[in-house]
Amino acid sequence: MTKIAAFNVENLFDRAKAFNEAADDAQEAIRAVAELNSIFEETNYTPARKTRILELVEILKLNRFNEGPLALIRKIREPILKRPKNGPIQVVADGRDEWIGWAELKTAPVNETAVLNTGRVIRDVDADILAVVEAEDRVALKKFTEFVFAQVNGELPPAERPDPYANIMLIDGNDDRGIDVGLMTKSGFDIGTMRSHIHDLKDDGHPVYSRDCPEYSVTTPDGDTIWVLPNHFKSKFGGNNPASVAKRRAQAERTAEIYQSLRAGGEDNVVVLGDLNDTPDSDPLQPLLAQTDLKDVSTHPVFDVGEFNVPASNTSDGIGTFGLGNDNQKIDYLLLSPSLFDRVSSAGMFRKGVWPGSAPKRWDVYDSLVKKVHVASDHHVIWAEIV
Numbered sequence: 001m002t003k004i005a006a007f008n009v010e011n012l013f014d015r016a017k018a019f020n021e022a023a024d025d026a027q028e029a030i031r032a033v034a035e036l037n038s039i040f041e042e043t044n045y046t047p048a049r050k051t052r053i054l055e056l057v058e059i060l061k062l063n064r065f066n067e068g069p070l071a072l073i074r075k076i077r078e079p080i081l082k083r084p085k086n087g088p089i090q091v092v093a094d095g096r097d098e099w100i101g102w103a104e105l106k107t108a109p110v111n112e113t114a115v116l117n118t119g120r121v122i123r124d125v126d127a128d129i130l131a132v133v134e135a136e137d138r139v140a141l142k143k144f145t146e147f148v149f150a151q152v153n154g155e156l157p158p159a160e161r162p163d164p165y166a167n168i169m170l171i172d173g174n175d176d177r178g179i180d181v182g183l184m185t186k187s188g189f190d191i192g193t194m195r196s197h198i199h200d201l202k203d204d205g206h207p208v209y210s211r212d213c214p215e216y217s218v219t220t221p222d223g224d225t226i227w228v229l230p231n232h233f234k235s236k237f238g239g240n241n242p243a244s245v246a247k248r249r250a251q252a253e254r255t256a257e258i259y260q261s262l263r264a265g266g267e268d269n270v271v272v273l274g275d276l277n278d279t280p281d282s283d284p285l286q287p288l289l290a291q292t293d294l295k296d297v298s299t300h301p302v303f304d305v306g307e308f309n310v311p312a313s314n315t316s317d318g319i320g321t322f323g324l325g326n327d328n329q330k331i332d333y334l335l336l337s338p339s340l341f342d343r344v345s346s347a348g349m350f351r352k353g354v355w356p357g358s359a360p361k362r363w364d365v366y367d368s369l370v371k372k373v374h375v376a377s378d379h380h381v382i383w384a385e386i387v
Contacts, residue, residue, distance in 0.1 A: 001345070002189070002220050005127035005383035006230070006273040006334055009118055009376070010134050012144045014107040016177045018070045027237060029070040029105065030177075032059045036073075036103040040080070043095050050091040057081070060103075063089055067106070076100040105177055113368050117376040119144070119152040120366055121353040125381050126162040128186045129218055131230035133275045133379075136178040138170040145184070163187060171196045173211035181211050181230040181274060188221040200254055208254045210234050210247070215258065224269060226340070227262050231255060231274040233284075248277060248284035256287045259294065263337065270294075270337040275379065277331050294335040297347045297384045304348035307363040321349065321380045324357050334382045347384035354380055 018026040036056045039049050061068035064083065066075060073080070078099040082092045093099040122130065135141050145165050153161045163186050170182030171194070185191060195215040200208040216228045234247040255272060262270050272294060278285050280296065288294065297303060298319055308318030308325060320329030336344070351363045353376030368374060 002129065002222075002224075002226070002386045003125075003127045003383060004129045004131075004226075004228075004271055004273070004334065004386065005125050005350075005381050006131045006133070006275075006332060007121065007125070007377070007381045008133035008232070008275045008332060008379035010378065011110055011178060012118065012135055012140050012148075013110055013115065014136060014178065015110055016105040017108045018105050020108070025070075028059060032056045033071050033103045033105055036060075040102060041096055043097070045091060045094050053080075053091050054089060057089065069106075071103060071105050073103050074101050107178070111373045113374040114376060115148055116152055117353045117366055117369055117374060119148040120155075120368075121350065121376045121381060122149060123152050123156075123162060124352065125350050125383060127383060128189050128220075129226070129228060130165070130184045131228060131273050132170075132182045132184060133230065133232045134179040135170060135182045137172065137180065138168060138182065140178075141168045141170055141182055141184065167191050169194065169216065171198070171212055171214050174198050174207045174209060175211050179211065179232065181214065181232050183214075183216050183218075183228060183230060185218055190219045191216055192219055192225075193217040197254070197258065202250055208250050210251075213251070213255050213258060215262070225267070226269045226271060227267050229255065229258065229270070229272045231272060231276060233274075233276045233278065235277050245284055248282075249287065252276070252285050252288040256292050259288075259292055259337075263293075268337060268339040271340060272335040273333060273382075275332050279328060279330055288335070293338055295338060295341040297334040297336055297341070297344060297382070298330070300341065300344050300347055300384075302344060302346055304346070306349050306351055309360045309362050311360070318362075321382055323354075323378055324362060325349075325351065325354075325380065332379055332382050334384055336384070340386055343386045345385050345387045348382075350381040350383065353377060 018029045039053055060071045066073040080093040080099045082090045165184040166187040167185040169191050170180055173180045197209055197213045202208055211232045213229055213231050218226045218228055233251045234244050259270055276285055305318040316326040318325050320326045321332035322329040352365055355372050355375050356362045356365050
């Protein structure tokens, strides 16, 4: 039996401070940093570009220093800005070749209790193959396993402690905020061939994937090969504008192509999983959900939404995988090729690390989860057992 799961951990140790701000402020900071870096790469800083640099510096509150509340300018060699005591701030570099540096979002440590609760969720789900979303990097995943997972595992009697994750892989993606997708597998579930798609481009020359859609072949102890495609599609964070919709659709189309290519090559056991950031009826996801033979495990007869207590006036069935679990909050998926779907023996969601709301609380949580800041994540784990 093989247990497969997907979990958006929302960073393990450090998270961009912007994500802790109001949505509008955070989105403004994220866009400003991205635009600054785009201008910084220009060969010639024209007067118009210098004016825009100063406008973005103002937005990020970097007028007095290279470090503001949410972002910073990392200067490696030569300055780009001059701040006279008796005059306005100036852009002193005339192009990319006159200085070395970049803009980046500042990070802050994740709450310690939240980190431990993340470990408890991973421990208690005990998946053989776990796709993780929004992990900082492979080293962070490795340290998390060696220290946090080991610590929370020690809370259990020896006979009840699950095995640690022997194989950890994460290919750095296109997002510089430390929100990549990775894979953790138990001993005996060996990671073999790996392919990255960070360089797949849209017609406009920009990357298809905000992070990546890596392909991992995993060999199980029974000798099966399962191809695992973790994903994290473009977010609606800060607004679901046309560009966001178009990017998610492009990601769904390309992921569908990768899946179809694997199937055409004779691979029957394929799973696409992770945070697709849209609902099953959304237009952007249809190339993946409606135009392939992938099957959503949440439609399987054995799928169990788990404990879900709601007021009588709430008509939700609890299939949502984010926040309070309402049906319109289903954004995390475990999509299986037909051969894997037919072998599902049990499946469901694990909610114990997510804030349960109040009046009534929708599900039981860990005793340590007493404030929202203590949540392991705002995302529920989605899992399936394959026989």
